[in-house]
Amino acid sequence: MSAIPGKPDTTTRTAERALALLSVVCERGSLTLGEAAKAVDLSASTALRLLRTLEAATFIRRDDEGSYRPGVAIVQLGVLALSQESLVALCRDPMTRIVEQTGESAYLSIPAPGRQGLYVAIVEGTHSVRHSNWVGRKFPLDSSASGKALQGGTGDTGYCVVSDGVERDVTAIAVPISVGDRIVGALSVVVPSYRITTSSIERIGQLLLGEARQLYAR
Amino acid sequence: MSAIPGKPDTTTRTAERALALLSVVCERGSLTLGEAAKAVDLSASTALRLLRTLEAATFIRRDDEGSYRPGVAIVQLGVLALSQESLVALCRDPMTRIVEQTGESAYLSIPAPGRQGLYVAIVEGTHSVRHSNWVGRKFPLDSSASGKALQGGTGDTGYCVVSDGVERDVTAIAVPISVGDRIVGALSVVVPSYRITTSSIERIGQLLLGEARQLYAR
């Protein structure tokens, strides 16, 4: 078949190619057959067949000019996937790293109806005095660091800091999680205010930014 | 190969199967190999190979228990696709039907940064006195029908009505466009207030609801 002997061929070329085509169509937004074929280095006939398969499954569609564009299925599945908890799963490792670096509790929140946000996951901090679990609680978008982040209201620093927002004596630092140009959630660290300093805010902010940036990086 | 002679085989079985697996994983959210294989009627070995291909491309991933879950790529591509204008394309026909039924201008809007919405498409009405083109304009989420719809703030009726919101003497009726449990846009009709009646509001509201409901139906 191919590949290294011993290592069984774990993947399927046909499927690989189809997925590559799907990706390239979504990335570029609009592609002709020829362009698509060139982009993934396939013969026109093969590309055509695979694109048709993708089209039949409505992962892509053809516009009036015959160009290929993203279809309904990919959007449906993408949003399905997001809503399924995959954000939570995807953020577990980043949040764990944040806790390892800071000792403080890290939260993941998402937008909720009615100008609110919702904490959907936590990795608890290691300090003995630490913030208690807020998962499941909603919060107003305007008076919290996570809320500001969810609204894209980060200043030049890229992160938001709010002291005594939702709760007294607590400082929160938050960054938005963006996919494409859409904010789909926020990562935040919540710290008892007495323990916070200007430099630790900066440090945590940078840490959050780094993790958020990598989240959906290819 | 297969299929009807004359009709060339337009699709590729391998790719079809891979896409079917991808769909089923996203729909169910979490599936074991065996379940996935059964769901799409494949032998375990074939399903395994295809799932691995999907996994290698990060369209799916395995969780701690070994179950398959939606991966990063599918979310990325989904959001990419949405932001690319595919919503615009998908809404063209529904909007055209709305204009045919009402004679009034129909708009499509999406969320924009900073508590705003953005009109991204219009199908112009047929009345000689009609609303002028607002495409490209942003609007505040709180004082407009589209904004309320984008925030899910529809009452029991399912649609939002706002008179003299963004502009005087104009009434807008809007409904959210949901994918899964996420609101990705809003459809609205904008009418000069002097032409509106209670019953026409109700009629337009129902019309919008019907179109929005069908948008992402499988």
Place this chain on the structure above:
DNA sequence: AATTCTCTTGTCATCTAATGAAATAAGTGT
């Protein structure tokens, strides 16, 4: 612990069905 499940992973011979070259069709511009 030993046995019996169930589920996943690896191997391999078979032959389907994916592949690309080349021919043809359908446009597009000059």
Place this chain on the structure above:
DNA sequence: ACACTTATTTCATTAGATGACAAGAGAATT
């Protein structure tokens, strides 16, 4: 009408996808 580009179909070839089977890895039951 012609040259040129892009899409589509055809078809012979054989790469490589496939599924039966075996082997391994856990769980659960005795």
